[in-house]
Amino acid sequence: MKRNPIKKVIILVSILAIPGFLFFYLLPHFAKNRYKSLPIFGEKVVATTFHSVKGKKIPDTIYHQVPDFKLINQHQDTVSWKSLENKIVVLNLFYSGAGSQQANKYIKQLSDGYEQKPLVKFLSLSVDPGDTVQIKDFAAHFKAKEGKWDFLAGDTAQTYPLIRKGLLLDIVANDANGKRSFIFSNKIVLVDNLHRIRGIYDADDAGANAKLEDEIKVLIAEYLRNIKDGR
Secondary structure: OOOOHHHHHHHHHHHHHHHHHHHHHHHHHHHHOOOOOOOOOOOEEEEEEEEEEOOEEEEEEEEOOOOOOOEEOOOOOEEOOOOOOOOEEEEEEEOOOOOOOHHHHHHHHHHHHOOOOOOEEEEEEEOOOOHHHHHHHHHHHOOOOOOOEEEEEOOHHHHHHHHHHHOOOOEEEEOHHHOOEEEEOOEEEEEOOOOOEEEEEEOOOHHHHHHHHHHHHHHHHHHHHHHHOOO
């Protein structure tokens, strides 16, 4: 018995329509979850103000922010949040006398990859106030691109509260055996354009580095989406 030609056409159209259905309907649903929002680190406080979502009043949340600072870079320029306005910042700690500079070597590689992307900036903050003298030569050793990667140093009265309370990292000056050294968190911190910490990564861990690279891209996508939405 021959199949009705009309039925053949209907079956054929249905088969051809399935890929389109998957692309235009299912894919957007999966795409919504592709860029999962990154967490915000630090304490948060429920504010007394509200915002509206679909007619429902939702309490605003005040998140931890890295406080403002004024530190001198390798070019003797002052770096602050004003000079980093609307930038995504990748920051690590160091001091020039450390035996290993693995974190700075990695930041060098990462910053070179973002040389043509002005939205992302890199900061390396010294835990040694003595580095203010030699920071220019140290930055030159890593061939840090001007305007892309800043090496910062300053008095501990400013840098240590910034590290401990602002960046949520650890730092201890060790003067044992008459020789000063520093014990500090070998971490890399990802800060968004609102000065909120969105990620903390172990600089010596390849898996953490890969996660950082992915989450920089997620943060860029979030920033661009917020601009598009007028936020």
